[in-house]
Amino acid sequence: MKLFTKKSKAVVGIDIGTHSIKLVELAGTKASPQVVAWAVVPLPVGAFSENAIANADLVADALNTAMLESGAKAEVAAVAVSSSHAITKVLGMPADIGELELEEQISIEALHFIPYPIDEVNLDFEVIGASESNDQENDVLLVACRRSIVDDYIDLVDTSTLELEYVDIDTYALERVYRSQNSLGAMSDQPVALFDIGSSSSHLMVMDDTRVLYSRHQNFGSSQLVKLIRKEYGVSAEEAEEILNSSQPPGDFLAAVQEPFVEMLRQEVSRALQFFYSSSSYSNIDSVVLSGACCALAGLSGDLEVKLRSKVSVLNPVANADVRTRRDTIAKVAPSLSVAYGLSLRGLS
Ligand SMILES: Nc1ncnc2c1ncn2[C@@H]1O[C@H](COP(=O)(O)OP(=O)(O)OP(=O)(O)O)[C@@H](O)[C@H]1O
Ligand SMILES: [Mg+2]
CATH class of the missing domain: 3.30.420.40 (ATPase, nucleotide binding domain)
Structure with a gap:
Protein backbone atom coordinates (compact mmCIF):
# COMPACT_ATOMS: atom_id res chain seq x y z
CA MET A 1 0.00 0.00 0.00
CA LYS A 2 1.50 3.32 -1.06
CA LEU A 3 -0.81 5.76 0.59
CA PHE A 4 1.37 8.78 0.65
CA THR A 5 3.67 8.48 -2.37
CA LYS A 6 4.11 11.87 -4.00
CA LYS A 7 4.60 11.70 -7.77
CA SER A 8 2.90 13.59 -10.47
CA LYS A 9 1.67 11.58 -13.41
CA ALA A 10 -1.92 11.59 -14.73
CA VAL A 11 -4.00 9.24 -12.60
CA VAL A 12 -7.27 7.40 -13.27
CA GLY A 13 -9.28 7.56 -10.01
CA ILE A 14 -11.43 4.45 -9.56
CA ASP A 15 -14.17 4.42 -6.89
CA ILE A 16 -15.95 1.10 -6.51
CA GLY A 17 -19.29 1.11 -4.69
CA THR A 18 -22.24 -1.18 -4.03
CA HIS A 19 -24.21 0.42 -6.81
CA SER A 20 -21.63 1.47 -9.41
CA ILE A 21 -18.02 2.08 -10.41
CA LYS A 22 -17.06 5.72 -10.87
CA LEU A 23 -13.96 6.69 -12.83
CA VAL A 24 -12.36 10.12 -13.29
CA GLU A 25 -9.18 11.21 -15.07
CA LEU A 26 -7.94 14.75 -14.53
CA ALA A 27 -5.35 16.79 -16.40
CA GLY A 28 -4.04 20.32 -15.84
CA THR A 29 -3.05 21.47 -12.37
CA LYS A 30 -4.67 21.49 -8.92
CA ALA A 31 -5.38 25.18 -9.39
CA SER A 32 -6.84 24.67 -12.85
CA PRO A 33 -8.06 21.06 -13.25
CA GLN A 34 -9.58 19.58 -16.40
CA VAL A 35 -11.82 16.50 -16.46
CA VAL A 36 -10.56 14.59 -19.50
CA ALA A 37 -12.37 11.28 -18.88
CA TRP A 38 -15.17 10.06 -16.63
CA ALA A 39 -17.70 7.23 -16.38
CA VAL A 40 -20.31 5.80 -14.03
CA VAL A 41 -21.00 2.12 -14.70
CA PRO A 42 -23.63 0.20 -12.66
CA LEU A 43 -22.50 -2.93 -10.85
CA PRO A 44 -24.70 -6.04 -10.63
CA VAL A 45 -26.09 -6.83 -7.16
CA GLY A 46 -23.53 -8.80 -5.13
CA ALA A 47 -20.45 -7.63 -7.07
CA PHE A 48 -19.38 -5.29 -4.26
CA SER A 49 -20.79 -5.76 -0.81
CA GLU A 50 -19.99 -4.72 2.77
CA ASN A 51 -17.58 -2.18 1.29
CA ALA A 52 -15.34 -4.77 -0.36
CA ILE A 53 -15.01 -6.58 -3.68
CA ALA A 54 -17.26 -9.65 -3.47
CA ASN A 55 -17.27 -10.93 -7.06
CA ALA A 56 -13.97 -10.08 -8.75
CA ASP A 57 -15.09 -11.05 -12.29
CA LEU A 58 -18.18 -8.84 -12.22
CA VAL A 59 -16.18 -5.87 -10.92
CA ALA A 60 -13.42 -6.44 -13.52
CA ASP A 61 -16.05 -6.45 -16.33
CA ALA A 62 -17.51 -3.18 -15.08
CA LEU A 63 -14.04 -1.60 -14.79
CA ASN A 64 -13.29 -2.63 -18.36
CA THR A 65 -16.58 -1.04 -19.52
CA ALA A 66 -15.78 2.12 -17.54
CA MET A 67 -12.33 2.38 -19.14
CA LEU A 68 -13.79 2.00 -22.65
CA GLU A 69 -16.74 4.31 -22.03
CA SER A 70 -14.60 7.05 -20.52
CA GLY A 71 -11.77 6.86 -23.04
CA ALA A 72 -9.28 7.25 -20.16
CA LYS A 73 -5.68 7.50 -21.40
CA ALA A 74 -3.61 7.66 -18.21
CA GLU A 75 -1.54 4.60 -17.34
CA VAL A 76 -1.64 4.92 -13.58
CA ALA A 77 -4.57 4.11 -11.25
CA ALA A 78 -5.63 5.10 -7.76
CA VAL A 79 -8.25 3.16 -5.83
CA ALA A 80 -9.88 3.77 -2.46
CA VAL A 81 -10.47 1.36 0.39
CA SER A 82 -13.54 2.15 2.51
CA SER A 83 -12.72 3.97 5.74
CA SER A 84 -14.80 1.27 7.45
CA HIS A 85 -11.92 -1.13 6.74
CA ALA A 86 -9.11 1.24 7.73
CA ILE A 87 -7.60 1.62 11.17
CA THR A 88 -5.98 5.01 11.67
CA LYS A 89 -4.05 6.41 14.58
CA VAL A 90 -1.95 9.50 15.20
CA LEU A 91 1.25 8.63 17.07
CA GLY A 92 3.81 10.94 18.67
CA MET A 93 7.29 10.00 17.40
CA PRO A 94 10.68 11.53 18.27
CA ALA A 95 11.37 14.35 15.79
CA ASP A 96 15.09 13.61 15.51
CA ILE A 97 15.06 10.02 14.23
CA GLY A 98 15.75 8.93 10.65
CA GLU A 99 13.28 7.35 8.20
CA LEU A 100 14.40 3.74 8.83
CA GLU A 101 14.25 4.00 12.61
CA LEU A 102 10.86 5.69 12.34
CA GLU A 103 9.57 2.81 10.23
CA GLU A 104 10.85 0.30 12.78
CA GLN A 105 9.29 2.12 15.74
CA ILE A 106 5.98 2.47 13.95
CA SER A 107 5.84 -1.26 13.20
CA ILE A 108 6.39 -1.94 16.91
CA GLU A 109 3.73 0.60 18.00
CA ALA A 110 1.29 -0.83 15.45
CA LEU A 111 1.34 -4.21 17.22
CA HIS A 112 -0.45 -2.59 20.17
CA PHE A 113 -3.61 -1.49 18.43
CA ILE A 114 -4.07 -3.54 15.27
CA PRO A 115 -6.43 -6.42 16.06
CA TYR A 116 -4.98 -8.74 13.36
CA PRO A 117 -1.67 -10.58 12.93
CA ILE A 118 0.74 -7.93 11.63
CA ASP A 119 1.64 -9.96 8.52
CA GLU A 120 -2.05 -9.83 7.50
CA VAL A 121 -2.16 -6.03 7.28
CA ASN A 122 -0.84 -3.31 4.98
CA LEU A 123 0.67 -0.43 6.91
CA ASP A 124 1.56 3.06 5.77
CA PHE A 125 2.35 6.31 7.54
CA GLU A 126 2.86 10.01 6.97
CA VAL A 127 4.54 12.60 9.17
CA ILE A 128 1.84 15.24 9.62
CA GLY A 129 3.97 17.84 11.40
CA ALA A 130 5.25 18.98 14.80
CA SER A 131 3.24 17.66 17.74
CA GLU A 132 1.20 20.31 19.58
CA SER A 133 1.64 18.60 22.95
CA ASN A 134 5.39 17.81 22.80
CA ASP A 135 7.97 19.93 20.98
CA GLN A 136 10.42 16.98 20.79
CA GLU A 137 7.92 14.95 18.75
CA ASN A 138 6.23 14.82 15.38
CA ASP A 139 2.65 13.63 14.88
CA VAL A 140 2.66 10.67 12.54
CA LEU A 141 -0.52 9.36 10.93
CA LEU A 142 -0.54 5.59 10.73
CA VAL A 143 -3.04 3.81 8.47
CA ALA A 144 -3.60 0.06 8.42
CA CYS A 145 -5.90 -2.12 6.37
CA ARG A 146 -6.32 -5.90 6.12
CA ARG A 147 -4.07 -7.18 3.35
CA SER A 148 -6.85 -9.36 1.87
CA ILE A 149 -8.98 -6.26 1.16
CA VAL A 150 -6.09 -4.39 -0.51
CA ASP A 151 -5.03 -7.51 -2.48
CA ASP A 152 -8.47 -7.68 -4.12
CA TYR A 153 -7.96 -4.13 -5.47
CA ILE A 154 -4.44 -4.99 -6.66
CA ASP A 155 -5.80 -8.07 -8.48
CA LEU A 156 -8.62 -6.01 -9.98
CA VAL A 157 -6.32 -3.36 -11.44
CA ASP A 158 -4.08 -6.18 -12.73
CA THR A 159 -6.95 -7.23 -15.01
CA SER A 160 -6.80 -3.82 -16.71
CA THR A 161 -4.08 -2.01 -18.66
CA LEU A 162 -3.48 0.28 -15.68
CA GLU A 163 -0.70 0.19 -13.14
CA LEU A 164 -1.87 0.62 -9.53
CA GLU A 165 0.11 3.45 -7.95
CA TYR A 166 -2.06 4.59 -5.04
CA VAL A 167 -4.28 2.80 -2.54
CA ASP A 168 -6.08 5.55 -0.68
CA ILE A 169 -8.93 5.77 1.84
CA ASP A 170 -12.26 7.02 0.45
CA THR A 171 -12.71 9.71 3.12
CA TYR A 172 -9.21 11.11 2.43
CA ALA A 173 -10.16 11.45 -1.24
CA LEU A 174 -13.33 13.33 -0.26
CA GLU A 175 -11.41 15.60 2.09
CA ARG A 176 -8.96 16.37 -0.74
CA VAL A 177 -11.83 17.47 -2.99
CA TYR A 178 -13.35 19.66 -0.29
CA ARG A 179 -10.03 21.34 0.53
CA SER A 180 -9.18 21.82 -3.16
CA GLN A 181 -12.23 24.07 -3.39
CA ASN A 182 -12.05 25.71 0.05
CA SER A 183 -8.65 27.22 0.68
CA LEU A 184 -7.03 27.15 4.11
CA LEU A 315 -20.08 19.04 -2.74
CA ASN A 316 -19.72 19.31 -6.50
CA PRO A 317 -16.27 17.98 -7.40
CA VAL A 318 -16.34 19.49 -10.89
CA ALA A 319 -17.40 22.97 -9.72
CA ASN A 320 -13.97 24.47 -10.47
CA ALA A 321 -12.98 22.11 -13.27
CA ASP A 322 -13.00 22.53 -17.01
CA VAL A 323 -15.00 19.51 -18.20
CA ARG A 324 -13.53 18.53 -21.58
CA THR A 325 -15.77 15.58 -22.34
CA ARG A 326 -19.54 14.85 -22.20
CA ARG A 327 -20.04 18.17 -20.43
CA ASP A 328 -23.84 18.12 -20.73
CA THR A 329 -24.33 14.80 -18.93
CA ILE A 330 -21.85 15.18 -16.07
CA ALA A 331 -24.03 17.54 -13.98
CA LYS A 332 -26.55 14.82 -13.14
CA VAL A 333 -23.92 12.44 -11.75
CA ALA A 334 -21.32 14.94 -10.50
CA PRO A 335 -22.19 14.56 -6.76
CA SER A 336 -21.37 10.84 -7.05
CA LEU A 337 -17.92 11.46 -8.59
CA SER A 338 -16.23 13.04 -5.57
CA VAL A 339 -14.18 10.04 -4.41
CA ALA A 340 -12.97 9.20 -7.94
CA TYR A 341 -12.18 12.89 -8.51
CA GLY A 342 -10.26 13.11 -5.22
CA LEU A 343 -8.25 10.02 -6.20
CA SER A 344 -7.34 11.50 -9.58
CA LEU A 345 -6.28 14.74 -7.87
CA ARG A 346 -3.25 12.80 -6.61
CA GLY A 347 -1.78 13.03 -10.09
CA LEU A 348 -1.94 16.84 -10.26
CA SER A 349 0.65 19.22 -8.93
N1 LIG B 1 -30.31 10.84 -10.03
C1 LIG B 1 -30.42 10.40 -8.77
N2 LIG B 1 -31.14 11.08 -7.88
C2 LIG B 1 -31.23 10.65 -6.62
N3 LIG B 1 -30.66 9.55 -6.15
C3 LIG B 1 -29.94 8.82 -6.98
C4 LIG B 1 -29.77 9.20 -8.33
N4 LIG B 1 -28.99 8.29 -8.93
C5 LIG B 1 -28.70 7.39 -7.98
N5 LIG B 1 -29.26 7.70 -6.80
C6 LIG B 1 -29.21 6.96 -5.53
O1 LIG B 1 -27.86 6.79 -5.19
C7 LIG B 1 -27.56 5.39 -5.03
C8 LIG B 1 -26.16 5.15 -5.50
O2 LIG B 1 -25.28 5.92 -4.70
P1 LIG B 1 -23.71 5.89 -4.87
O3 LIG B 1 -23.36 5.84 -6.31
O4 LIG B 1 -23.15 6.98 -4.03
O5 LIG B 1 -23.45 4.48 -4.20
P2 LIG B 1 -22.15 3.58 -4.21
O6 LIG B 1 -20.96 4.47 -4.14
O7 LIG B 1 -22.18 2.65 -5.37
O8 LIG B 1 -22.37 2.75 -2.89
P3 LIG B 1 -21.53 2.64 -1.53
O9 LIG B 1 -20.48 3.72 -1.54
O10 LIG B 1 -22.56 2.81 -0.45
O11 LIG B 1 -20.97 1.27 -1.55
C9 LIG B 1 -28.63 4.69 -5.83
O12 LIG B 1 -28.90 3.41 -5.30
C10 LIG B 1 -29.82 5.60 -5.66
O13 LIG B 1 -30.47 5.30 -4.45
MG1 LIG C 1 -19.62 5.15 -2.73
Whole structure:
Protein backbone atom coordinates (compact mmCIF):
# COMPACT_ATOMS: atom_id res chain seq x y z
CA MET A 1 0.00 0.00 0.00
CA LYS A 2 1.50 3.32 -1.06
CA LEU A 3 -0.81 5.76 0.59
CA PHE A 4 1.37 8.78 0.65
CA THR A 5 3.67 8.48 -2.37
CA LYS A 6 4.11 11.87 -4.00
CA LYS A 7 4.60 11.70 -7.77
CA SER A 8 2.90 13.59 -10.47
CA LYS A 9 1.67 11.58 -13.41
CA ALA A 10 -1.92 11.59 -14.73
CA VAL A 11 -4.00 9.24 -12.60
CA VAL A 12 -7.27 7.40 -13.27
CA GLY A 13 -9.28 7.56 -10.01
CA ILE A 14 -11.43 4.45 -9.56
CA ASP A 15 -14.17 4.42 -6.89
CA ILE A 16 -15.95 1.10 -6.51
CA GLY A 17 -19.29 1.11 -4.69
CA THR A 18 -22.24 -1.18 -4.03
CA HIS A 19 -24.21 0.42 -6.81
CA SER A 20 -21.63 1.47 -9.41
CA ILE A 21 -18.02 2.08 -10.41
CA LYS A 22 -17.06 5.72 -10.87
CA LEU A 23 -13.96 6.69 -12.83
CA VAL A 24 -12.36 10.12 -13.29
CA GLU A 25 -9.18 11.21 -15.07
CA LEU A 26 -7.94 14.75 -14.53
CA ALA A 27 -5.35 16.79 -16.40
CA GLY A 28 -4.04 20.32 -15.84
CA THR A 29 -3.05 21.47 -12.37
CA LYS A 30 -4.67 21.49 -8.92
CA ALA A 31 -5.38 25.18 -9.39
CA SER A 32 -6.84 24.67 -12.85
CA PRO A 33 -8.06 21.06 -13.25
CA GLN A 34 -9.58 19.58 -16.40
CA VAL A 35 -11.82 16.50 -16.46
CA VAL A 36 -10.56 14.59 -19.50
CA ALA A 37 -12.37 11.28 -18.88
CA TRP A 38 -15.17 10.06 -16.63
CA ALA A 39 -17.70 7.23 -16.38
CA VAL A 40 -20.31 5.80 -14.03
CA VAL A 41 -21.00 2.12 -14.70
CA PRO A 42 -23.63 0.20 -12.66
CA LEU A 43 -22.50 -2.93 -10.85
CA PRO A 44 -24.70 -6.04 -10.63
CA VAL A 45 -26.09 -6.83 -7.16
CA GLY A 46 -23.53 -8.80 -5.13
CA ALA A 47 -20.45 -7.63 -7.07
CA PHE A 48 -19.38 -5.29 -4.26
CA SER A 49 -20.79 -5.76 -0.81
CA GLU A 50 -19.99 -4.72 2.77
CA ASN A 51 -17.58 -2.18 1.29
CA ALA A 52 -15.34 -4.77 -0.36
CA ILE A 53 -15.01 -6.58 -3.68
CA ALA A 54 -17.26 -9.65 -3.47
CA ASN A 55 -17.27 -10.93 -7.06
CA ALA A 56 -13.97 -10.08 -8.75
CA ASP A 57 -15.09 -11.05 -12.29
CA LEU A 58 -18.18 -8.84 -12.22
CA VAL A 59 -16.18 -5.87 -10.92
CA ALA A 60 -13.42 -6.44 -13.52
CA ASP A 61 -16.05 -6.45 -16.33
CA ALA A 62 -17.51 -3.18 -15.08
CA LEU A 63 -14.04 -1.60 -14.79
CA ASN A 64 -13.29 -2.63 -18.36
CA THR A 65 -16.58 -1.04 -19.52
CA ALA A 66 -15.78 2.12 -17.54
CA MET A 67 -12.33 2.38 -19.14
CA LEU A 68 -13.79 2.00 -22.65
CA GLU A 69 -16.74 4.31 -22.03
CA SER A 70 -14.60 7.05 -20.52
CA GLY A 71 -11.77 6.86 -23.04
CA ALA A 72 -9.28 7.25 -20.16
CA LYS A 73 -5.68 7.50 -21.40
CA ALA A 74 -3.61 7.66 -18.21
CA GLU A 75 -1.54 4.60 -17.34
CA VAL A 76 -1.64 4.92 -13.58
CA ALA A 77 -4.57 4.11 -11.25
CA ALA A 78 -5.63 5.10 -7.76
CA VAL A 79 -8.25 3.16 -5.83
CA ALA A 80 -9.88 3.77 -2.46
CA VAL A 81 -10.47 1.36 0.39
CA SER A 82 -13.54 2.15 2.51
CA SER A 83 -12.72 3.97 5.74
CA SER A 84 -14.80 1.27 7.45
CA HIS A 85 -11.92 -1.13 6.74
CA ALA A 86 -9.11 1.24 7.73
CA ILE A 87 -7.60 1.62 11.17
CA THR A 88 -5.98 5.01 11.67
CA LYS A 89 -4.05 6.41 14.58
CA VAL A 90 -1.95 9.50 15.20
CA LEU A 91 1.25 8.63 17.07
CA GLY A 92 3.81 10.94 18.67
CA MET A 93 7.29 10.00 17.40
CA PRO A 94 10.68 11.53 18.27
CA ALA A 95 11.37 14.35 15.79
CA ASP A 96 15.09 13.61 15.51
CA ILE A 97 15.06 10.02 14.23
CA GLY A 98 15.75 8.93 10.65
CA GLU A 99 13.28 7.35 8.20
CA LEU A 100 14.40 3.74 8.83
CA GLU A 101 14.25 4.00 12.61
CA LEU A 102 10.86 5.69 12.34
CA GLU A 103 9.57 2.81 10.23
CA GLU A 104 10.85 0.30 12.78
CA GLN A 105 9.29 2.12 15.74
CA ILE A 106 5.98 2.47 13.95
CA SER A 107 5.84 -1.26 13.20
CA ILE A 108 6.39 -1.94 16.91
CA GLU A 109 3.73 0.60 18.00
CA ALA A 110 1.29 -0.83 15.45
CA LEU A 111 1.34 -4.21 17.22
CA HIS A 112 -0.45 -2.59 20.17
CA PHE A 113 -3.61 -1.49 18.43
CA ILE A 114 -4.07 -3.54 15.27
CA PRO A 115 -6.43 -6.42 16.06
CA TYR A 116 -4.98 -8.74 13.36
CA PRO A 117 -1.67 -10.58 12.93
CA ILE A 118 0.74 -7.93 11.63
CA ASP A 119 1.64 -9.96 8.52
CA GLU A 120 -2.05 -9.83 7.50
CA VAL A 121 -2.16 -6.03 7.28
CA ASN A 122 -0.84 -3.31 4.98
CA LEU A 123 0.67 -0.43 6.91
CA ASP A 124 1.56 3.06 5.77
CA PHE A 125 2.35 6.31 7.54
CA GLU A 126 2.86 10.01 6.97
CA VAL A 127 4.54 12.60 9.17
CA ILE A 128 1.84 15.24 9.62
CA GLY A 129 3.97 17.84 11.40
CA ALA A 130 5.25 18.98 14.80
CA SER A 131 3.24 17.66 17.74
CA GLU A 132 1.20 20.31 19.58
CA SER A 133 1.64 18.60 22.95
CA ASN A 134 5.39 17.81 22.80
CA ASP A 135 7.97 19.93 20.98
CA GLN A 136 10.42 16.98 20.79
CA GLU A 137 7.92 14.95 18.75
CA ASN A 138 6.23 14.82 15.38
CA ASP A 139 2.65 13.63 14.88
CA VAL A 140 2.66 10.67 12.54
CA LEU A 141 -0.52 9.36 10.93
CA LEU A 142 -0.54 5.59 10.73
CA VAL A 143 -3.04 3.81 8.47
CA ALA A 144 -3.60 0.06 8.42
CA CYS A 145 -5.90 -2.12 6.37
CA ARG A 146 -6.32 -5.90 6.12
CA ARG A 147 -4.07 -7.18 3.35
CA SER A 148 -6.85 -9.36 1.87
CA ILE A 149 -8.98 -6.26 1.16
CA VAL A 150 -6.09 -4.39 -0.51
CA ASP A 151 -5.03 -7.51 -2.48
CA ASP A 152 -8.47 -7.68 -4.12
CA TYR A 153 -7.96 -4.13 -5.47
CA ILE A 154 -4.44 -4.99 -6.66
CA ASP A 155 -5.80 -8.07 -8.48
CA LEU A 156 -8.62 -6.01 -9.98
CA VAL A 157 -6.32 -3.36 -11.44
CA ASP A 158 -4.08 -6.18 -12.73
CA THR A 159 -6.95 -7.23 -15.01
CA SER A 160 -6.80 -3.82 -16.71
CA THR A 161 -4.08 -2.01 -18.66
CA LEU A 162 -3.48 0.28 -15.68
CA GLU A 163 -0.70 0.19 -13.14
CA LEU A 164 -1.87 0.62 -9.53
CA GLU A 165 0.11 3.45 -7.95
CA TYR A 166 -2.06 4.59 -5.04
CA VAL A 167 -4.28 2.80 -2.54
CA ASP A 168 -6.08 5.55 -0.68
CA ILE A 169 -8.93 5.77 1.84
CA ASP A 170 -12.26 7.02 0.45
CA THR A 171 -12.71 9.71 3.12
CA TYR A 172 -9.21 11.11 2.43
CA ALA A 173 -10.16 11.45 -1.24
CA LEU A 174 -13.33 13.33 -0.26
CA GLU A 175 -11.41 15.60 2.09
CA ARG A 176 -8.96 16.37 -0.74
CA VAL A 177 -11.83 17.47 -2.99
CA TYR A 178 -13.35 19.66 -0.29
CA ARG A 179 -10.03 21.34 0.53
CA SER A 180 -9.18 21.82 -3.16
CA GLN A 181 -12.23 24.07 -3.39
CA ASN A 182 -12.05 25.71 0.05
CA SER A 183 -8.65 27.22 0.68
CA LEU A 184 -7.03 27.15 4.11
CA GLY A 185 -8.02 29.97 6.38
CA ALA A 186 -11.18 30.66 4.41
CA MET A 187 -13.29 28.50 6.68
CA SER A 188 -15.00 30.00 9.73
CA ASP A 189 -13.89 29.21 13.28
CA GLN A 190 -16.60 26.53 13.47
CA PRO A 191 -15.89 23.19 11.80
CA VAL A 192 -17.63 21.92 8.66
CA ALA A 193 -19.49 18.58 8.64
CA LEU A 194 -19.06 16.62 5.43
CA PHE A 195 -21.78 13.94 5.20
CA ASP A 196 -21.20 11.45 2.39
CA ILE A 197 -24.24 9.33 1.48
CA GLY A 198 -23.46 6.07 -0.33
CA SER A 199 -26.09 3.57 -1.33
CA SER A 200 -25.51 1.26 1.64
CA SER A 201 -23.77 3.44 4.22
CA SER A 202 -22.81 7.01 5.05
CA HIS A 203 -19.87 8.74 6.59
CA LEU A 204 -19.64 11.90 8.66
CA MET A 205 -16.34 13.78 8.71
CA VAL A 206 -16.03 16.96 10.76
CA MET A 207 -13.14 19.20 9.68
CA ASP A 208 -11.57 22.46 10.69
CA ASP A 209 -9.25 24.35 8.35
CA THR A 210 -6.35 21.96 8.85
CA ARG A 211 -7.51 18.70 10.38
CA VAL A 212 -10.25 16.09 10.51
CA LEU A 213 -11.68 16.33 14.03
CA TYR A 214 -14.10 13.44 13.88
CA SER A 215 -14.96 10.60 11.55
CA ARG A 216 -17.83 8.11 11.83
CA HIS A 217 -19.44 5.46 9.64
CA GLN A 218 -23.24 4.94 9.71
CA ASN A 219 -25.56 2.29 8.34
CA PHE A 220 -27.78 4.63 6.38
CA GLY A 221 -27.72 5.06 2.63
CA SER A 222 -29.70 6.18 -0.38
CA SER A 223 -30.93 2.60 -0.84
CA GLN A 224 -33.60 3.91 1.62
CA LEU A 225 -34.73 6.17 -1.21
CA VAL A 226 -35.14 3.18 -3.52
CA LYS A 227 -37.07 1.35 -0.76
CA LEU A 228 -39.44 4.29 -0.33
CA ILE A 229 -40.09 4.46 -4.08
CA ARG A 230 -40.70 0.72 -4.32
CA LYS A 231 -43.16 0.81 -1.42
CA GLU A 232 -44.97 3.92 -2.64
CA TYR A 233 -45.38 2.93 -6.30
CA GLY A 234 -45.13 -0.89 -6.08
CA VAL A 235 -42.20 -1.03 -8.56
CA SER A 236 -39.00 -3.08 -8.90
CA ALA A 237 -35.57 -1.78 -7.82
CA GLU A 238 -34.68 -1.10 -11.48
CA GLU A 239 -37.90 0.85 -12.03
CA ALA A 240 -37.22 2.82 -8.84
CA GLU A 241 -33.78 3.82 -10.22
CA GLU A 242 -35.49 4.90 -13.46
CA ILE A 243 -37.87 7.11 -11.49
CA LEU A 244 -34.89 8.66 -9.67
CA ASN A 245 -33.17 9.46 -12.94
CA SER A 246 -36.26 10.56 -14.85
CA SER A 247 -36.77 14.22 -15.67
CA GLN A 248 -40.48 13.83 -14.84
CA PRO A 249 -40.96 11.97 -11.55
CA PRO A 250 -44.54 11.15 -10.40
CA GLY A 251 -46.59 14.19 -9.32
CA ASP A 252 -46.58 13.25 -5.63
CA PHE A 253 -42.83 12.36 -5.56
CA LEU A 254 -41.88 15.33 -3.38
CA ALA A 255 -44.46 14.62 -0.67
CA ALA A 256 -44.47 10.82 -0.85
CA VAL A 257 -40.75 10.10 -1.32
CA GLN A 258 -38.46 13.10 -1.02
CA GLU A 259 -39.97 14.52 2.18
CA PRO A 260 -39.75 11.23 4.16
CA PHE A 261 -36.23 10.65 2.82
CA VAL A 262 -35.09 14.11 3.88
CA GLU A 263 -36.61 13.47 7.32
CA MET A 264 -34.58 10.23 7.60
CA LEU A 265 -31.50 12.14 6.48
CA ARG A 266 -32.13 14.86 9.07
CA GLN A 267 -32.32 12.24 11.81
CA GLU A 268 -29.09 10.57 10.65
CA VAL A 269 -27.13 13.82 10.33
CA SER A 270 -28.42 15.07 13.70
CA ARG A 271 -27.54 11.79 15.40
CA ALA A 272 -24.05 11.76 13.89
CA LEU A 273 -23.50 15.38 14.96
CA GLN A 274 -24.66 14.59 18.51
CA PHE A 275 -21.95 11.90 18.69
CA PHE A 276 -19.40 14.47 17.53
CA TYR A 277 -20.54 17.12 20.05
CA SER A 278 -20.45 14.65 22.93
CA SER A 279 -16.89 13.61 22.06
CA SER A 280 -15.52 17.15 21.61
CA SER A 281 -15.63 20.63 23.06
CA TYR A 282 -17.74 21.88 20.12
CA SER A 283 -21.47 22.47 20.34
CA ASN A 284 -21.98 23.87 16.86
CA ILE A 285 -20.84 23.58 13.26
CA ASP A 286 -20.50 26.12 10.47
CA SER A 287 -22.43 24.09 7.90
CA VAL A 288 -23.19 20.65 6.51
CA VAL A 289 -21.79 19.65 3.11
CA LEU A 290 -23.49 16.66 1.45
CA SER A 291 -21.96 14.32 -1.11
CA GLY A 292 -23.12 11.16 -2.89
CA ALA A 293 -25.32 10.25 -5.84
CA CYS A 294 -28.61 11.08 -4.10
CA CYS A 295 -27.56 14.76 -3.96
CA ALA A 296 -28.75 14.90 -7.58
CA LEU A 297 -32.30 15.14 -6.14
CA ALA A 298 -33.45 18.68 -6.90
CA GLY A 299 -33.95 20.70 -3.75
CA LEU A 300 -32.38 18.13 -1.39
CA SER A 301 -29.96 20.53 0.30
CA GLY A 302 -32.59 23.26 0.64
CA ASP A 303 -35.10 20.83 2.16
CA LEU A 304 -32.52 19.57 4.66
CA GLU A 305 -31.43 23.11 5.49
CA VAL A 306 -34.98 23.99 6.59
CA LYS A 307 -35.25 20.89 8.77
CA LEU A 308 -31.74 21.06 10.27
CA ARG A 309 -31.73 24.84 10.75
CA SER A 310 -28.13 24.87 9.59
CA LYS A 311 -26.47 25.84 6.29
CA VAL A 312 -26.42 22.87 3.88
CA SER A 313 -24.64 22.66 0.53
CA VAL A 314 -23.69 19.92 -1.93
CA LEU A 315 -20.08 19.04 -2.74
CA ASN A 316 -19.72 19.31 -6.50
CA PRO A 317 -16.27 17.98 -7.40
CA VAL A 318 -16.34 19.49 -10.89
CA ALA A 319 -17.40 22.97 -9.72
CA ASN A 320 -13.97 24.47 -10.47
CA ALA A 321 -12.98 22.11 -13.27
CA ASP A 322 -13.00 22.53 -17.01
CA VAL A 323 -15.00 19.51 -18.20
CA ARG A 324 -13.53 18.53 -21.58
CA THR A 325 -15.77 15.58 -22.34
CA ARG A 326 -19.54 14.85 -22.20
CA ARG A 327 -20.04 18.17 -20.43
CA ASP A 328 -23.84 18.12 -20.73
CA THR A 329 -24.33 14.80 -18.93
CA ILE A 330 -21.85 15.18 -16.07
CA ALA A 331 -24.03 17.54 -13.98
CA LYS A 332 -26.55 14.82 -13.14
CA VAL A 333 -23.92 12.44 -11.75
CA ALA A 334 -21.32 14.94 -10.50
CA PRO A 335 -22.19 14.56 -6.76
CA SER A 336 -21.37 10.84 -7.05
CA LEU A 337 -17.92 11.46 -8.59
CA SER A 338 -16.23 13.04 -5.57
CA VAL A 339 -14.18 10.04 -4.41
CA ALA A 340 -12.97 9.20 -7.94
CA TYR A 341 -12.18 12.89 -8.51
CA GLY A 342 -10.26 13.11 -5.22
CA LEU A 343 -8.25 10.02 -6.20
CA SER A 344 -7.34 11.50 -9.58
CA LEU A 345 -6.28 14.74 -7.87
CA ARG A 346 -3.25 12.80 -6.61
CA GLY A 347 -1.78 13.03 -10.09
CA LEU A 348 -1.94 16.84 -10.26
CA SER A 349 0.65 19.22 -8.93
N1 LIG B 1 -30.31 10.84 -10.03
C1 LIG B 1 -30.42 10.40 -8.77
N2 LIG B 1 -31.14 11.08 -7.88
C2 LIG B 1 -31.23 10.65 -6.62
N3 LIG B 1 -30.66 9.55 -6.15
C3 LIG B 1 -29.94 8.82 -6.98
C4 LIG B 1 -29.77 9.20 -8.33
N4 LIG B 1 -28.99 8.29 -8.93
C5 LIG B 1 -28.70 7.39 -7.98
N5 LIG B 1 -29.26 7.70 -6.80
C6 LIG B 1 -29.21 6.96 -5.53
O1 LIG B 1 -27.86 6.79 -5.19
C7 LIG B 1 -27.56 5.39 -5.03
C8 LIG B 1 -26.16 5.15 -5.50
O2 LIG B 1 -25.28 5.92 -4.70
P1 LIG B 1 -23.71 5.89 -4.87
O3 LIG B 1 -23.36 5.84 -6.31
O4 LIG B 1 -23.15 6.98 -4.03
O5 LIG B 1 -23.45 4.48 -4.20
P2 LIG B 1 -22.15 3.58 -4.21
O6 LIG B 1 -20.96 4.47 -4.14
O7 LIG B 1 -22.18 2.65 -5.37
O8 LIG B 1 -22.37 2.75 -2.89
P3 LIG B 1 -21.53 2.64 -1.53
O9 LIG B 1 -20.48 3.72 -1.54
O10 LIG B 1 -22.56 2.81 -0.45
O11 LIG B 1 -20.97 1.27 -1.55
C9 LIG B 1 -28.63 4.69 -5.83
O12 LIG B 1 -28.90 3.41 -5.30
C10 LIG B 1 -29.82 5.60 -5.66
O13 LIG B 1 -30.47 5.30 -4.45
MG1 LIG C 1 -19.62 5.15 -2.73
